[in-house]
Amino acid sequence: MSVEDRIKNEVEGTPVVLFMKGTPMFPQCGFSAAVVQVLGHFGVEYKGINVLEDDEIRNGIKDYSNWPTIPQLYVKGEFVGGCDIVREMAADGELATLFKDKGVPVKAA
Amino acid sequence: MAETYHDRILRKLTEGLAPAALSVRDESHKHAGHGDRVAAAGKGAHAPVDGQGETHFHVEVVSARFDGLSRVNRQRLVNDLLADELRERVHALSMRCQSPSEVG
Numbered sequence: 001m002s003v004e005d006r007i008k009n010e011v012e013g014t015p016v017v018l019f020m021k022g023t024p025m026f027p028q029c030g031f032s033a034a035v036v037q038v039l040g041h042f043g044v045e046y047k048g049i050n051v052l053e054d055d056e057i058r059n060g061i062k063d064y065s066n067w068p069t070i071p072q073l074y075v076k077g078e079f080v081g082g083c084d085i086v087r088e089m090a091a092d093g094e095l096a097t098l099f100k101d102k103g104v105p106v107k108a109a
Numbered sequence: 110m111a112e113t114y115h116d117r118i119l120r121k122l123t124e125g126l127a128p129a130a131l132s133v134r135d136e137s138h139k140h141a142g143h144g145d146r147v148a149a150a151g152k153g154a155h156a157p158v159d160g161q162g163e164t165h166f167h168v169e170v171v172s173a174r175f176d177g178l179s180r181v182n183r184q185r186l187v188n189d190l191l192a193d194e195l196r197e198r199v200h201a202l203s204m205r206c207q208s209p210s211e212v213g
Contacts (some may be wrong), residue, residue, distance in 0.1 A: 021116070031201065064190050066186050068195055069183075069202070085180045 003060035015104050016046035019061050020071045024048040031083040032071045036093060038090045039073075041044040043107020076102045114194055125190040126172040129209050137162040139200070165201040175208040200202040 001009075002049060011017050016039070022028030024036050024046075039046055051070055053057035062068055065079040073080040082084065089095040099106050118133045130184075168187065175183045183206035188195065197200065 031203070033165070066185065079181065081181050084205065085184065088180065088205070 002058045004064060007057065007060055008077075010047070010049060014047045015076055015102070016044050017049060017074045018046055018071055019049050019051055019074075021050070021052050023050050028052065029070075035071045035086050036081050037075060038043070039088055040094070041090070042064070042099065044104055047061045050056045050100075075104060076100070114198055115166070117190060118166060118168065118195055118199075121190050121194075122168065122170060123189065126170060126174050126186075128170050128172040130169070130171040130212070132169045132171050134167045135162055135165070136167050136201075137159075137165045164199060166199060166200065166203075168204040170204065171207045171209055171212050172210055176210070177204050180206070 016062050017081060018024075018032075018035060018039065020029070020032035020035065021031055023041075027033035027036050036048070049057065051061065056071070061070065061072060065072055067079065067082065069082055071083055071086075073082075080095075080098065081089070086095065088099065096106065098104075115133055115135055119131065120129060122133070124129055170183065170187070178186065184204060187204055187206060188202070191199070191202065
């Protein structure tokens with residue numbers, strides 16, 4: 001399977017997927033940790049994929065989304081953004097709207 | 110003296126975005142030692158940080174070029190303008206991209 005297909009399977013197989021450095025329990029980069037914190041705040045279920053454990057994904061994800069950095073958040077197969085964008089959207093209420101529109105259950109309404 | 114990365118970023122964004130406001134901040138000090146620590150753990154989370162700074166930057170830019178662009182496409186525009194810097198040395202670039210109408 002090509003790396004593109006592997007990534008496609010991941011982002012289409014789980015409603016919320018975060019490509020990150022480290023794991024949700026032990027993020028290894030401040031930017032990844034910030035997104036983990038935002039997702040934790042919303043209480044959404046997501047799959048964290050540690051790119052440090054997989055060089056093919058680590059490089060492939062940058063081409064997949066035409067986005068040079070990690071973390072990268074995907075909701076229902078769509079690329080949402082990296083750390084800055086996720087934080088801005090959380091602050092502006094756009095992220096809550098996105099989860100609602102995409103039918104992703106959140107803890108706090 | 111060679112142009113610093115800070116000044117290169119400033120110049121390229123000024124040329125590329127004709128910004129109404131622009132600030133570029135070197136935040137490498139906040140990450141000092143963190144590359145080494147992660148490298149020591151064998152995970153390669155980071156390119157080596159050599160203590161010379163200019164690896165982590167925060168950019169705030171207000172430009173009419175962002176009008177009508179999504180958040181993702183605004184950042185892509187900045188990333189494209191700074192592709193050389195990102196490839197050569199800068200490995201973290203956080204940013205806030207606003208159009209003039211959004212600045213209150």
